[in-house]
Amino acid sequence: MKKILIINSSTRIENSQSRFLTNLFREKWELKYPNDVIKLREIGINPIPHIDNEWIAASFTKPENRTIENQNPLALSNELVKELKDSDVIILGVPMYNWSIPSTLKAYIDQIMRIHETWKFKSGKPDSNYVGLIENKKMYILSARGDSGYGINEKHAHMNFQTTYLQFIFNTLGISDITILSLDNEEFGGEIFEKTKEIVKNQIEKIF
Numbered sequence: 001m002k003k004i005l006i007i008n009s010s011t012r013i014e015n016s017q018s019r020f021l022t023n024l025f026r027e028k029w030e031l032k033y034p035n036d037v038i039k040l041r042e043i044g045i046n047p048i049p050h051i052d053n054e055w056i057a058a059s060f061t062k063p064e065n066r067t068i069e070n071q072n073p074l075a076l077s078n079e080l081v082k083e084l085k086d087s088d089v090i091i092l093g094v095p096m097y098n099w100s101i102p103s104t105l106k107a108y109i110d111q112i113m114r115i116h117e118t119w120k121f122k123s124g125k126p127d128s129n130y131v132g133l134i135e136n137k138k139m140y141i142l143s144a145r146g147d148s149g150y151g152i153n154e155k156h157a158h159m160n161f162q163t164t165y166l167q168f169i170f171n172t173l174g175i176s177d178i179t180i181l182s183l184d185n186e187e188f189g190g191e192i193f194e195k196t197k198e199i200v201k202n203q204i205e206k207i208f
Contacts, residue, residue, distance in 0.1 A: 002036045004029060005087035009105040010044040010095045010144075017144035017183050022093035024201065025142060028208045041083065048107040049076065059114060077111045084112055089138045090175070092166070096145040100161040109169055118173050132174020139178045141166055146187030148196070179207075
């Protein structure tokens with residue numbers, strides 16, 4: 001039995017294509033692995049608070065030196081980090097907003113990027129050599145985008161601050177086994193979008 005964490009970051013409920021993907025993925029997963037435990041984290045419609053000065057001070061205080069006062073700002077962060085560490089599979093649904101990610105997802109990332117908790121410097125000092133502390137995870141990034149051509153060597157690759165950023169972040173945390181599926185062309189709608197949708201649905205079918 002595995003623990004599956006599904007994270008939705010879209011601020012939309014209706015007409016959310018990233019949510020369509022995570023719902024489809026969940027449906028297929030439950031059919032094939034009915035005994036697995038699935039947890040849903042909605043950060044798009046239930047936004048994660050942004051970190052602040054108190055959070056930063058507490059985060060960079062060694063655990064043994066933290067007082068009750070500076071433990072409190074980390075309560076949610078601790079919950080999110082534990083949730084991530086406890087999961088075997090992470091499924092992230094993310095729309096592209098202005099060539100990047102929703103601010104709700106950035107707030108989540110800031111909460112889980114914890115030095116000595118989810119990553120560290122290899123030498124113990126700032127050396128640009130990061131070691132991820134979250135290991136043995138499988139991750140699926142399910143992205144939705146208005147246009148197309150954001151893949152490697154494609155015409156809009158230089159404008160993709162969505163999946164490239166997310167892959168770097170989660171690689172830094174130690175998650176190296178990442179599969180990215182993208183539903184493009186939502187902006188155009190009609191036949192071109194429906195064709196793209198069928199391609200992605202078939203890609204998901206092949207996974208299962």
